[in-house]
Amino acid sequence: MTKVAIVFHSGFGHTKVVAERVKAGAESVPGTHASLIPVEEIDAHWADLEAADAIVFGSPTYMGNVSGPFKMFMDASSKPWYERKWKDKLAAGFTISGSPSGDKLNTLQSLMIFAMQHGMVWVGIAELPQNDEGTNRLGSFSGVMAQAGQVSPDLEPNLEDRKSAERLGQRIATATARWAKVS
Ligand SMILES: Cc1cc2nc3c(=O)[nH]c(=O)nc-3n(C[C@H](O)[C@H](O)[C@H](O)COP(=O)(O)O)c2cc1C
Numbered sequence: 001m002t003k004v005a006i007v008f009h010s011g012f013g014h015t016k017v018v019a020e021r022v023k024a025g026a027e028s029v030p031g032t033h034a035s036l037i038p039v040e041e042i043d044a045h046w047a048d049l050e051a052a053d054a055i056v057f058g059s060p061t062y063m064g065n066v067s068g069p070f071k072m073f074m075d076a077s078s079k080p081w082y083e084r085k086w087k088d089k090l091a092a093g094f095t096i097s098g099s100p101s102g103d104k105l106n107t108l109q110s111l112m113i114f115a116m117q118h119g120m121v122w123v124g125i126a127e128l129p130q131n132d133e134g135t136n137r138l139g140s141f142s143g144v145m146a147q148a149g150q151v152s153p154d155l156e157p158n159l160e161d162r163k164s165a166e167r168l169g170q171r172i173a174t175a176t177a178r179w180a181k182v183s
Contacts, residue, residue, distance in 0.1 A: 002176045004034040004169070005049055007042070008058035009070040013153035014096050015060045018146050021162045022056055022094060025169025032173040039073040050080065054090035054176040055120070056168070057111045061095050064103035066110050074114050087119035090179055092172045094144035094165060096157060101138075108143040123175050127167060134160035135167050144168045 004026045010016035019036055026034035037045045049055055059070035066074070080086055093111035095104050115122050122142075129139035137160045138145040146161035157165075 001031055001033045002054070002173065002180055003052045004032060004054045004056065004173055004176060005037055005045075005052040006034060006056045006058060007037045007039060007049070007073065009039045009060065009067050009073070011060060011062075011067060011069075014146075014148040014157060015058055015094075017153045017157060017162065018094050018096055018144065018165045019058050021165035022058070022144075022169040022172075025166030025171075026056075026173040027169070028166070029170055029173035029177065031177060034169065034173070039069050042073050042076065046080065050085045052089065053180055054092070054123075054172050055086065055115075056172055057091065057093045057114065059095055059107060059111065061097035061102050061104045061107040064106050066095075066107050077118070081118055084119055089118075089120050090123050090172060090176050091115035091118075091120035092123045092143060092168055094146065094168060096146040096148055096161075098147070098149060100147055102147070104138075104145045105140070105142070108140065108145070112142060121179070123172050125164075125168065126171060127164075133163060135164040137161060137164065
């Protein structure tokens with residue numbers, strides 16, 4: 001089994017919906033076990049991250065960047081950073097914001113740089129923007145961008161953004177299986 005861990009923060013539930021779809025997409029790839037780890041529970045899960053083959057990072061965009069609780073997790077990862085525990089694991093990321101842009105690229109860049117600091121290998125998005133399936137609606141190649149207005153997470157992110165998250169889960173799980181064969 002390849003193991004994909006999804007570490008996320010969600011203040012109001014929208015990022016959690018995206019994280020759940022990433023998990024479902026990853027688990028649709030045979031031989032993959034995926035787990036959701038809220039940053040609030042990270043202290044019980046450092047060993048799970050060390051055991052994972054891939055880690056997907058997810059944060060809402062707050063003030064044009066990762067949320068405060070997600071940044072706390074990033075800073076708390078200095079021990080595995082120093083010990084190179086996540087080196088050569090695959091990584092990917094997702095974010096959601098209220099506006100179509102909302103400065104989400106900055107959040108994804110923060111997640112990417114974080115993964116690079118850990119010596120990880122970043123996996124992006126392959127689908128063309130606004131394809132027949134409707135995925136990659138907001139046209140991002142560095143990670144999933146989703147959007148939700150001031151409505152319940154039951155209503156938004158919309159189906160296309162949820163499907164985009166599933167596609168990322170499938171891609172990271174498939175890439176992880178290939179990576180495990182050669183590393
Ligand atoms: C403190 C705070 C800052 C926010 N900053 C932004 C922002 O910079 N750009 C944006 O488009 N939306 C922003 N939003 C909206 C959130 O990104 C949006 O509601 C998102 O769906 C929240 O995800 P969550 O429910 O997982 O917390 C902000 C919301 C909060 C609470």
